[in-house]
Amino acid sequence: MPTKSLEVRLVSRPHGEPTLDNFSFATVDLPDPAPGEVLVRNVCLSVDPYMRGRMNEGKSYVPPFQLGTAMEGAAVGRVVASQDEKLPVGTYVQSFFGWREAYVAPASSLKTVDTRLAPASAYLGILGMTGLTAWVGLTRIANVKQGETVFISGGAGAVGSTACQLAKMRGCKVIASAGSEEKVALLRDELKVDYAFNYRNGEPLEHLEKGAPEGIDAYFDNTGGPQLEAALSSLRNFGRVALCGGVAGYNTPVTGPRNIILAIGKRLRLEGFIVSDHVKEMPLFLAEALPALQSGALTSHETFVHGLEAAPAALLDILHPGAANMGKMIVKLSN
């Protein structure tokens, strides 16, 4: 009897804000694994802001999703049938096959993850591309140094919450913003940032002047929009901006920073990056993050939704400024 797998497909491209109608569900029959292959049941799926770009047609830094096929993305699953001795039944593996309950694939295309070191979901978040994004943005782009003051917008999100902690571990003073009081509490009480604010409550620049009266040295930008403009005003000479995300403008147009001319006199550097250019840094990042996670110096923050059916709504949610997720958004599957 063939194995059934439910999957989420993109069936139409959004005009402006995506809706649930852009997705459909389908059940497919999986073949038995051939020699060298394994059958994997996913246990958790990654939901990421960059997926919004892939919903559009046309070139971006990752190719668009194909209509009528399962949404691609990172997932961790467990081998439930194996025709390859390197991946016995029970092994946890990471794939990029996305939003499906199960799949059959060559063992050689999968990466094992060690769930004794950290829970499976951590490999999609703080120990995965999300964590690497925070690390690259801070250390390779914004180039933060001990004693500097760093502002991180979207500080309670997946990348932001990791960046806040990595910056604190580096001896930086951290100012962070988020879009709800609940998230501000997370920033203040759990992530222990030095100054946290709700960017919907008052002017961002006034908050920066309160939190960093001498100005900031670096800005980790997850939002764009008015917070980028405020950061340019606050930045000190030779300040750096790591342009990482623009949730403020994913679905609706935003104004550009009217004060970008300040970058001349203050010799500011603004630089965009995408984590896939930096995967070779993963071992260096993990050498820092794994022990920190085990010692408790670094904590994984995750929001779980349950069942594949919840995945589309979870994606639509994280694309909003002030989304409900705290930390990384993960779809947990029951099997």
Next chain:
Amino acid sequence: MPTKSLEVRLVSRPHGEPTLDNFSFATVDLPDPAPGEVLVRNVCLSVDPYMRGRMNEGKSYVPPFQLGTAMEGAAVGRVVASQDEKLPVGTYVQSFFGWREAYVAPASSLKTVDTRLAPASAYLGILGMTGLTAWVGLTRIANVKQGETVFISGGAGAVGSTACQLAKMRGCKVIASAGSEEKVALLRDELKVDYAFNYRNGEPLEHLEKGAPEGIDAYFDNTGGPQLEAALSSLRNFGRVALCGGVAGYNTPVTGPRNIILAIGKRLRLEGFIVSDHVKEMPLFLAEALPALQSGALTSHETFVHGLEAAPAALLDILHPGAANMGKMIVKLSN
């Protein structure tokens, strides 16, 4: 009988656009030079966009002009009385004492210039800070390489006209813009850029798509505003922007680049700079520029106004998009 010197003073700070009322003229008596000093009569004065910033109160990267004193700035003059054997009468020297007909100063505070190699005015422009600005922006900030396509806004201005030529000398394809048909003719016929356009005539992005169908690799920004936005759209992956000037916004507010989020996916770097951080590069720059100027590979483009009385209006002019000056604006003094 004491030597008289006419000087231009800043007497009030502009609110928005500066006017001639912000300046006054005064005649001062100069003392005879003491031992170690020289009396210098200026032959030409530099008029530069950065002076606008110094007319404001408050911190900038250069301190504000003091009210009631002569406008500071670069000048080249001739020693007419000397009490120092290192600077005999007839020597040409460069100072930063600004908009005055004559001055007395310690010989040790002055730098000689060789008017056999190039005319005095060249030391204020193409062989001076103006030329160095173009060179630093291209080679140290935008980091242009042979075969790349470079867009230079304000291409007919002092810095822009030098940048166009230096980029051509480096084997780049050069797209340049200016604000009048006369300047576009200069770009096309004299500076020999590959594609020149009037940014007031059509959309800048349409021009960039025509001049650089494959996109640009670097942008030397002398204007800010809509041309910066167009450049961000045109830039290819890993493109660089040297933020050098913002004439579009000197006197009136401009919109920010609404598409700055493109910097993420395209991994763009935008970096502001000011030439005074890079004066140590002057010898390296001159080693390239002097022979090129003598061979004719590099040409100095200058607009002269005559007499100190013309200096304030010359400054007000170059602060406008579409100013009348072609190349460097120089005040020539009759003496």
